Amino acid sequence: MIRLRDVSFRYETAGASGAQAPVALRQVSFAVPQGGFRWLLGPSGAGKSSLLRLLALGARPTTGTLELLGTSIAPARRAALARLRRRIGVVHQDFRLLPDLPVFDNVALPLRLQRRPEDEVRDEVHAILDWVGLGSRAAARPPQLSGGEQQRVAIARAVIHRPALVLADEPTNALDEHQATRLMDLFRDLSGLGTTIVVATHNDALIRRRPAHALELAHGRLVRDG
Amino acid sequence: MAERAAPGLLARWHRARRADGLALRRALPDRLLPLLVAAMAVLAALALAGATGAAILSARWSAGAASLLTIQVPDPDAPAASPPSTRADAVLAALADTPGASRVHRLDKAELAALLAPWLGQATEFALTLPAIIELHMAAETGAETGADPDAASLARRLATVAPGTLVERNAEWGARLGRLADSLHGCALLAVAIVAGIAVVLIAATTRAGLAARRMPIELIHAMGASDGYIAGRFARRTALLAFVGGLAGSVAALPLLVLLSRVAAPFAQAAPSPAPASPADWATLLALLRDTLPTPLIVTLLALAPAAATIGWLTTQATVRAWLRTLP
Numbered sequence A: 001m002i003r004l005r006d007v008s009f010r011y012e013t014a015g016a017s018g019a020q021a022p023v024a025l026r027q028v029s030f031a032v033p034q035g036g037f038r039w040l041l042g043p044s045g046a047g048k049s050s051l052l053r054l055l056a057l058g059a060r061p062t063t064g065t066l067e068l069l070g071t072s073i074a075p076a077r078r079a080a081l082a083r084l085r086r087r088i089g090v091v092h093q094d095f096r097l098l099p100d101l102p103v104f105d106n107v108a109l110p111l112r113l114q115r116r117p118e119d120e121v122r123d124e125v126h127a128i129l130d131w132v133g134l135g136s137r138a139a140a141r142p143p144q145l146s147g148g149e150q151q152r153v154a155i156a157r158a159v160i161h162r163p164a165l166v167l168a169d170e171p172t173n174a175l176d177e178h179q180a181t182r183l184m185d186l187f188r189d190l191s192g193l194g195t196t197i198v199v200a201t202h203n204d205a206l207i208r209r210r211p212a213h214a215l216e217l218a219h220g221r222l223v224r225d226g
Numbered sequence B: 001m002a003e004r005a006a007p008g009l010l011a012r013w014h015r016a017r018r019a020d021g022l023a024l025r026r027a028l029p030d031r032l033l034p035l036l037v038a039a040m041a042v043l044a045a046l047a048l049a050g051a052t053g054a055a056i057l058s059a060r061w062s063a064g065a066a067s068l069l070t071i072q073v074p075d076p077d078a079p080a081a082s083p084p085s086t087r088a089d090a091v092l093a094a095l096a097d098t099p100g101a102s103r104v105h106r107l108d109k110a111e112l113a114a115l116l117a118p119w120l121g122q123a124t125e126f127a128l129t130l131p132a133i134i135e136l137h138m139a140a141e142t143g144a145e146t147g148a149d150p151d152a153a154s155l156a157r158r159l160a161t162v163a164p165g166t167l168v169e170r171n172a173e174w175g176a177r178l179g180r181l182a183d184s185l186h187g188c189a190l191l192a193v194a195i196v197a198g199i200a201v202v203l204i205a206a207t208t209r210a211g212l213a214a215r216r217m218p219i220e221l222i223h224a225m226g227a228s229d230g231y232i233a234g235r236f237a238r239r240t241a242l243l244a245f246v247g248g249l250a251g252s253v254a255a256l257p258l259l260v261l262l263s264r265v266a267a268p269f270a271q272a273a274p275s276p277a278p279a280s281p282a283d284w285a286t287l288l289a290l291l292r293d294t295l296p297t298p299l300i301v302t303l304l305a306l307a308p309a310a311a312t313i314g315w316l317t318t319q320a321t322v323r324a325w326l327r328t329l330p
């Protein structure tokens, strides 16, 4: 469950010039029920990644209130935020894999942060790597992989711990059409199991094939919710 | 694939700990920190040895010399101001009712001869009339500190009316001065220990911050994935505690020969008989016995505490440093 009320957000990057960063989000309000699926649309620079950053608890709203998985963010303690983050899976636009860890350990991170037993970790990681078609690359390091392979590692890491909320930023931009379709099938299944999913994308063909409720941003404002 | 093989329990535990991307072996390397901590442990051990030695000397000097007054009566056999007694007897009689005196003792001929032997040789009869020497021992609890100490000057005045020319010398003054000197040495040594500990804190904080900067990317990532501050701080703190423990241990072992040497030099002052050199130093039991006999117990205890103390300083400092750094993240 996600609920935003009048959320505005400005990056805190007052550089040496003292010039303030542009406002990335203005007065955004919407809600997504648990198990809901949303496309997040808008031209480049509209604020899609910024909105996903707030939802991933990577920054706090400058003004307005945010409620996530039943927790109000503003008054929450740091430990509570950390617990909440463990229930969220994120596919970053730039993947954010750890280059010096093997693919296996990259994907295992969310489970290990939950202190799950190692034999369980092994089984889960191999299962998800097989599913994304990287069963044979577990020992490789991310820099040795193609862009599409890295993106699939990032997807595997985002969903391996069955998070309650999945946030995906352009998760199909390095995938071929077949892989993109499989990913959308996975998201549909997860959504059916009660996972809330928000997918930011520019992929018009994919949106046409999978019509769904969409949130659209323009210059940081929400211009469509439906 | 290594992951598919069933590794030993230890290897598996190790792998799970290391595989969170923090790579602490690289963030906090195992060379410089233990070496510096070892050097500081040697300094701390020396300072602690100084503190222990000063404390022992202070106790001896203050207690030993503080309670003794020496009284010289020239012409002891001449008649006193109020005959018929001699001057020496009159002084002894006057001292008998000094409050707080535990013992009044006039040195006999043999004792006087022993006292003068270095200057006059082993004579038993002297051409000169020797003054009578009387030792006045004060009970310990009426020492200089309690204020009940008989003022040497007023005592001298009182004795002068009985036997003019009588001298009173108070050893307590010297005892108190030596005691104060030992106390200041003790304080300086403790200050040195505190300074070494302070430097250790600064050093470990700087090392931790360098490690945080080196691993900024993985730390930010696992923080974003829900690793708690406690988890990340704990991983770093366990690492520095281990490195500091190793350094502290190495330092206290390195300090041992120095301390044994020092305490042998200091033994005559502390009145502990220097033990004979061991027949075969390679024998561990002999070596341990030698250490136990040579070093004062408080020093051995503080030596043993050095490595755990270094580890504690390392753990606490790193916890505080990492938690403060993590607060800059959302």
Ligand SMILES: Nc1ncnc2c1ncn2[C@@H]1O[C@H](COP(=O)(O)OP(=O)(O)OP(=O)(O)O)[C@@H](O)[C@H]1O
Residues within 6 Å of the ligand: A011, A013, A021, A022, A023, A024, A042, A043, A044, A045, A046, A047, A048, A049, A050, A051, A093
């Ligand atoms: N780290 C940052 N510091 C300062 N400003 C930023 C930062 N990241 C983004 N911005 C600004 O915030 C605004 C929104 O950017 P955002 O990345 O959210 O857009 P987007 O919709 O994801 O674009 P794209 O489709 O290109 O990924 C832009 O004006 C951008 O310049």
Ligand SMILES: [Mg+2]
Residues within 6 Å of the ligand: A048, A049, A050, A093, A169
């Ligand atoms: Mg973006």
